[in-house]
Amino acid sequence: MLYLDNAATTLKKPFSVYASLMKNTVFGGGNAGRGSHKQSMSAVRTIVDTQDLIAELFNISRPQNIIFTQNATYALNTAIFGTVRTGGHIVITSMEHNSVLRPAYMLGNYTVVNADKTGLVHAEDIENAIRDDTCLIVCTHASNVCGTIEPVCEIGNIAEKYGIPFLVDTAQTAGCLGIDAKEMKADMIAFSGHKGLMGPLGTGGLYVKNPELLKPLVVGGTGSNSESIVQPDFMPDKFHSGTMNTPSIAALGAGVRYVLKHGADAIGAYEKSLSTEFRDNLFNMKNVDVYGNLDSVATVAFNIGTLASEETFERLHGQASVRAGYHCAPLAHRTLGTSKRGAVRVSFGIFNNERDVKRITDLVYRISNEVKG
Structure with a gap:
């Protein structure tokens, strides 16, 4: 069909993605950070290698500030709920996915900036929506409905001007548009792993420029500081609670290699x-x-x-x-x-x-x- x-x-993936998933399922299997034996350390290396590849693709200076999630929805929720304190105001656009709309609605204090009839958001409208209590600006890089590309670099400049964190949803663009975290002035970038990055289903992630400003959505076992009941505050452990899906993360890395090779x-x-x-x-x-x-x-x-x-x-x-x-x-x-x-x-x-x-x-x-x- x-x-x-x-x-x-993406239904079809590069063969290297399937091969990596199979290899790391059959011959991998170690639990990252849980022990210093060969299998556990190999799993850690898998995570680090994929962080490095995504950092290269997105022009990110600190690969450890990339965390892995099961999808872009989870990444967006982590960013929004981790940034917005009680009563904080959010600026979003009318082109956002429910992964942004529903968290904003749940938090209650938000402004929707309407795009024009072609789905294009105008940066000056974002600036006009900023208030004294605005603590986050969120914009999709491209609409998942009609594909319209939004002026995220212009919006990033506005966010930087006002000192407001800027979150970019790249679910529709990662792997098929050049993404430069520095050029975008992005404080956070949420991405899907199973679309343009060619990874398997159940993969995604979030880049966090200033992780000290973000609260984790989930806390628990990290394999580090296990003697303490306090969640580690260093990256990526601060956001990597529980067993990681290392076979899929490895396969995502293979997908990113494909994107890097072809551009x-x-x-x-x-x-x-x-x-x-x-x-x-x-x-x-x-x-x-x-x-x-x-x-x-x-x-x-x-x-x-x-x-x-x-x-x-x-x-x-x-x-x-x-x-x-x-x-x-x-x-x-x-x-x-x-x-x-x-x-x-x-x-x-x-x-x-x-x-x-x-x-x-x-x-x-x-x-x-x-x-x-």
Whole structure:
């Protein structure tokens, strides 16, 4: 079947990722930090090696300030709940995923900066939303709904100007856009491991520039300072409580090596060439509405005629794996004008090709000719 849901996860991975996962499951198995024997120390080395690779990819000076989580959602929750004290004010955007919206809603004191109808956030609107009690600014690097790339470097400069921590959600961009922590002025970067970084499901992480300012979400056994009931305050142990998923972290490292070898920008450019061709094809069809900004990652959101997005999905079912609905981002759909029916999302990856563009184009074209405008 035609797979075009890479914004959810990359289905195909480089062979090295599968090989690393198998090797570290069958021949690894040590528990990092629990003992000084060979297997435990090998697991520690696995974690450190992957930290080093991600630090190279993101231009991070202190690899130990990268922590691993089971997904970007957990990383974002760690950053938000660990930063915001009682009553603190958060600035977020209307293009955020529920991994940001729901924590902000739970904390209660937040301002949503609305993007324009293409999903683009304007940095000056972020600045205008800052208050005396603002303690965190959060922005996605690119929308998971329509792919619009946000001006995170401009927003980072504003955050630095006001001395406010800045958290960037790179779930949709890590591995397919160049990410420079210093250029972004990012205090924290949350990333998904199983999308553009090509790692297995259940991997993600968080870079923390100033870990002394962040409270851990979970505390417990770290294998260090075990004689004390106090959680260690050094990195990464401060945030690495419990047994780490070292086989998957090793496989994530293999995925990052692949990205470093081929170049995130080059990968993204190839993927974007496919999405641009598909988007152009949609523009030439009747009864098709396309959403978002041309400056985007390789994600295209659209609807056909008056069909609900789920109905379009049903017509594609069995022929193409795409995503329809609200994509865990209700305010993004309100921004794009798709709150009533959601949208169909097609997202390309490095292992897609022009034949895939032709196949999905033909499928959408057939449906568009079958329905009324």
